[in-house]
Amino acid sequence: MLACQDLTVEMQPANVRILDRATAVFKPKGLNAVIGPSGCGKTTLVKAMLGILPSEGAISYGGEPVLQSSDLLGKLSFAPQFSIAHERLSVEEALCYALDLCVREGAVKAARLEEILHRIGLAEHREKRVSDLSGGQLRRLGLGLELVGDPQCMVCDEVTSGLDPRSEDQILAVLQRLRDEREKTFICIIHNLAKLDVFDWITVVYEGAVVFQGALGAMNAYFGIPDALHLYDQLNEHPIEHWRERWASESAAIEPAEPIAAVVAPLPPSALEQTWTLLKRRAQLFKRDRGYWLLTLAITLGFPLLVTIFAWDGIPQLRGIAMGSVGGAVAQMEASLRYRVDALEMASLVTGLILFQVILLTLMGSNNGAREIAAERQIFEKERFAGLSATAYASSKLIFASLIAVLQGLWMMGFVKYICEFPGASLPQACVLVLSCVSMTAICLGFSAIFNSADKASLLSVYLVGFQLPLSGIVLALPDMLVWLCRPFINAYWGWAGYFGSMRATRLYDAYRVDSNEWIPSPGLAATVLLLHFLVGAAMVFWGCQRKRWN
Numbered sequence: 001m002l003a004c005q006d007l008t009v010e011m012q013p014a015n016v017r018i019l020d021r022a023t024a025v026f027k028p029k030g031l032n033a034v035i036g037p038s039g040c041g042k043t044t045l046v047k048a049m050l051g052i053l054p055s056e057g058a059i060s061y062g063g064e065p066v067l068q069s070s071d072l073l074g075k076l077s078f079a080p081q082f083s084i085a086h087e088r089l090s091v092e093e094a095l096c097y098a099l100d101l102c103v104r105e106g107a108v109k110a111a112r113l114e115e116i117l118h119r120i121g122l123a124e125h126r127e128k129r130v131s132d133l134s135g136g137q138l139r140r141l142g143l144g145l146e147l148v149g150d151p152q153c154m155v156c157d158e159v160t161s162g163l164d165p166r167s168e169d170q171i172l173a174v175l176q177r178l179r180d181e182r183e184k185t186f187i188c189i190i191h192n193l194a195k196l197d198v199f200d201w202i203t204v205v206y207e208g209a210v211v212f213q214g215a216l217g218a219m220n221a222y223f224g225i226p227d228a229l230h231l232y233d234q235l236n237e238h239p240i241e242h243w244r245e246r247w248a249s250e251s252a253a254i255e256p257a258e259p260i261a262a263v264v265a266p267l268p269p270s271a272l273e274q275t276w277t278l279l280k281r282r283a284q285l286f287k288r289d290r291g292y293w294l295l296t297l298a299i300t301l302g303f304p305l306l307v308t309i310f311a312w313d314g315i316p317q318l319r320g321i322a323m324g325s326v327g328g329a330v331a332q333m334e335a336s337l338r339y340r341v342d343a344l345e346m347a348s349l350v351t352g353l354i355l356f357q358v359i360l361l362t363l364m365g366s367n368n369g370a371r372e373i374a375a376e377r378q379i380f381e382k383e384r385f386a387g388l389s390a391t392a393y394a395s396s397k398l399i400f401a402s403l404i405a406v407l408q409g410l411w412m413m414g415f416v417k418y419i420c421e422f423p424g425a426s427l428p429q430a431c432v433l434v435l436s437c438v439s440m441t442a443i444c445l446g447f448s449a450i451f452n453s454a455d456k457a458s459l460l461s462v463y464l465v466g467f468q469l470p471l472s473g474i475v476l477a478l479p480d481m482l483v484w485l486c487r488p489f490i491n492a493y494w495g496w497a498g499y500f501g502s503m504r505a506t507r508l509y510d511a512y513r514v515d516s517n518e519w520i521p522s523p524g525l526a527a528t529v530l531l532l533h534f535l536v537g538a539a540m541v542f543w544g545c546q547r548k549r550w551n
């Protein structure tokens with residue numbers, strides 16, 4: 001069964017030791033309770049044993065060493081304290097998606113779904129949204145989600161905390177039935193010492209050390225207490241060194257019965273199948289999140305409209321800018337002067353409108369990516385522990401967010417070009433605008449993968465968009481030495497330059513050239529740089545998703 005030897009966890013950067021040489025072994029096919037005063041290190045012990053927290057010492061499962069979480073894949077599942085499912089899914093959908101991500105065989109999935117729904121007592125609530133479940137039902141769903149891979153052992157962090165006595169009893173009854181009928185092992189962190197009689201094996205943690213393991217009667221005798229409710233008072237009677245030394249001398253004699261061999265875990269679905277499942281789930285969640293899809297639709301349709309409103313007064317001039325020569329020396333001089341003034345006005349209008357389009361697309365990109373991963377990070381970590389591939393998850397996020405960005409870029413380009421009658425080839429213009437939006441989406445998605453907090457990722461994304469305008473050096477002059485230091489990294493510059501570069505053969509480009517000799521990159525070069533931005537964002541997404549970020 002799950003066991004550890006001299007497990008130590010130190011928190012960086014201060015090297016604070018929150019678990020100190022803990023040694024424990026749990027009882028197979030039984031209900032194991034992990035208890036101890038608040039902050040003593042129960043969660044730390046469990047997370048370190050599951051490879052979620054970095055630790056020193058030895059961990060084993062069924063006699064095999066556990067070096068990382070993936071060594072426990074398919075054998076053991078973990079139900080953490082936090083919200084465990086997407087609130088907009090129904091109970092049945094949440095279980096079905098979990099099965100699709102975890103189990104390969106279709107026939108197994110259908111049978112297991114029914115079994116789980118009945119075992120956790122939610123069969124009649126299968127259509128209910130997760131957000132509408134009571135606290136007790138939510139915990140039972142959490143258990144159900146851990147059962148999808150049919151693991152031998154389940155670790156539950158405070159599975160009954162904060163529940164009324166009836167809900168607590170219901171959950172404990174589910175665990176007991178699974179132990180008796182399916183020979184499952186449970187390791188549960190619990191707070192209610194009055195319920196310890198339900199458990200077969202009790203582990204007492206105190207000040208970062210394991211100070212007792214055994215049955216309830218043995219525990220009461222060991223600590224010299226009439227019942228478990230007196231345990232913490234008794235622990236406070238002596239310093240931790242006393243309990244540590246006493247247990248070190250007595251623990252050798254205690255060995256839980258019938259050690260079991262670990263099962264061979266079935267293979268989870270391929271990364272491609274998992275990506276497809278995640279995309280279907282993301283599309284469904286998008287459809288159900290009315291506020292978010294309305295906002296996305298509003299900015300997708302509204303931002304191009306905004307651009308054309310600012311272009312409105314200049315559109316007739318845009319259409320009719322006079323570039324032809326006129327006869328007569330005086331008339332030519334007048335025409336030339338008028339042309340120069342018109343040209344400067346037009347160039348400034350077109351430059352501003354193109355930049356406005358690009359800035360709005362980067363804003364859409366930040367909306368697409370900034371919260372996407374960070375907001376559901378804990379659900380992802382839990383699903384990864386159950387077998388979800390981080391590559392499949394990162395790919396699904398990139399594909400989904402990029403698809404939205406492609407549509408936004410195409411619509412912005414098509415609408416504004418049609419209304420304002422901007423000259424130049426459509427294909428390069430569409431390419432740079434789409435790439436501008438897609439690359440900013442990927443970068444913000446990268447922030448969302450790297451940071452734990454959705455607020456932090458959003459804030460950074462907003463700053464990044466905010467700095468696009470001044471650092472592009474297009475409408476506000478940057479000091480010369482900064483121009484080419486900043487520009488390689490500024491999405492808006494390349495979006496603007498690529499679009500403007502596509503007008504090279506038009507009168508508007510000549511108009512811009514009346515006042516500026518600055519080098520304008522070709523659309524091809526601009527698209528290449530934006531593609532590089534996208535690749536950097538994608539690398540951040542994959543790297544950020546590979547890193548473990550449990551709370």
Ligand SMILES: Nc1ncnc2c1ncn2[C@@H]1O[C@H](COP(=O)(O)OP(=O)(O)OP(=O)(O)O)[C@@H](O)[C@H]1O
Binds near residue numbers: 018042044
């Ligand atoms: N990331 C961290 N950095 C620093 N200290 C931490 C960190 N995580 C936990 N701790 C500290 O480690 C100690 C043990 O925390 P842990 O969450 O394991 O306790 P617990 O026994 O599960 O508490 P509770 O019953 O209240 O959930 C606590 O003092 C906590 O403040």
